[in-house]
Amino acid sequence: MFEKRLLIVGGKGGVGRSTISAALGIAAARRGLSTIVAEVAGQSDVAAVLGVEPAERLREVELEPNLHHITIERRAALQEYLREEVPGVLPAAILSRSNLFELFVEATPGMRELLTIGKVWELTQRPRHTRGARPYDLVVLDAPASGQLIALLGAPRTFSSIARVGPVAHQGSEIDRMLKDPGYVGLIAVTTAEQMAVTEALSLDGLLTDRFNRRLDAVVVNRMVPARFSGSEASALASAADDPAVRSAQWLYGRVRAQQAQLARLRRGLGSVRRTTLPYLFTSQLARADIERMADRLARSL
């Protein structure tokens, strides 16, 4: 997995996607890969996990050796795009100053998503298109939830179908080709062993198959609670006198049962897709050491 150039980390909100993205970034950096973890504006979860202030606009911040972070902000991405990618000197200055162009971006289907995924693509380029920018071995994208992720992945194609000619259409099809190349892009879904999250992971895999003719490369099942009680112990607990501690134990037993059912659904639905699990951490706030352990485990299993 770490030989790819771009890892896209998807999954339902609230399953720990940003934590996993940060852990993947740490794991890659430890292997000596120059890595950048990207998230989209309005989201500063990876920055929070890694304990940094989110930098403004499109600044690539070095957090520690080999590990970088960027927040992709659409307006800045647009300006950079106009500056770096559009041939000719005229358009950039005029367009980026004109709020009419903002309106154009808002009204044009797929344009916003295209700017975001276009920036991600640019981060993976070697050499970079942005003058003077540092090249990376690996980009980890903490992607938005599934619906928006599919829109993001579909934007280049959407756009190249409506803007049939011109540099944007051309670049759209180039990005589309990159996304379809399993050697270049890895798609990882994060889920918990809960009904809705599993449903979303399965539907992401289904959408990838339908629209991009490819599957998830891996699924990370986060927050697996430990199975501590056998069936006969559970019966003993059921017949014990009411006690808050017994209720806690029964809660855990119920969780484990539900978790097994959801894991079975994942197995049925995803077949050969690689699965890896991470334990539930009984803690009020994840510490750096917790994320390091996650990184170790992901590095071993992916």
Add this chain to the structure above:
Amino acid sequence: MTRGLAARLSGKRVVICAGAGGVGKTTVSATVAIGLAARGSRVAVVTIDPARRLAEALGLDELGNEPQLVDVAGFEASGLEFRGELSAMMLDPKRTLDELIEQLTPDVRTREAILANPVYDHLSKAVGGSQEYSAVAKLFELEQRGDHEVIVLDTPPSRSAIDFLDAPQRLTGFLEGRALGALLRPTGPLARAAGVVVSALRRITGGGLLEDLTAFFQLFSGLLEGFEARAAGVERLLTDPATAFLVVTSTERAPLEEAIHFAGELERAGMRRAGVIVNRVHALDPTERDTVATMSRLTAALGLPLARKVARTHADVQLLARRDEASLGLLRAALQDPDPFWLADRPSEIRDISGLVALYGELFGGMR
């Protein structure tokens, strides 16, 4: 502490459940609708649930884009007496927008041209935003129709609840294209400057897109008034004293911050909050001190090996319970709400009527 949701919602005609994604808004919406219907109102619940879980839980095979009467026999079998009436629907954003265009465009040819325009087609299917504005458009339509006494609205699973508050503006934002339309068909002193911008755009995107956009805004120009009137109506509805928001959150950091931020935005926008519902709270045991004490209390009944595991598990769960308690405290202080409603964490998600009835008991009181 969990009593009184019915009292807080009394006299409300619209109840909107908002919060970060993944906190259980859909389930809460269903429960609130069930509660109000059981207590005698004629209620419609509008859900946005791609997993179709609500449909399953309500015992319906498929929810359509129009409210459909729910058979309450299942609820009554679970011990909940129904005095009112419950309808449910699942929002189809694309269809809702198509219908809106149909209502606002008397001329059949214009209507068909809009529906067939590729720019409209993409806009109406786009994930970002279209769910939010079609949700409020549907809400407004149902409210105008007046078939129900209360409408409960689940909000789209967007990352941020704030997206929803922007929806009326987005409805007009859909039309901010006016300026763009003017740009594409410039007249007067602007023509020269616009000409430069347009030719720059043409170089980037090729001509076809600009032609589609121009056609779209031309077609749309006749609908502007209708759309603006609709957006103003939505704005009035959201700020109406009979409209209330329920802010839903879990105890985790990000949703909690989102809930506090959203509550502030609500206040700024002049909209009303009926309460905060904190989902997935672990039961706090104030008597728990250490695992050794718990273990010795249970050893006689369970035997040492099992008592040890139970004590360890209890200590783990109490760690979560204390985190949850701190979250509740934070909410109370930040929102100046001494009584957030809360729902216990359940081993598995609600997926049937008896589960919804149990939640109803927690939210509307009487079972705790």
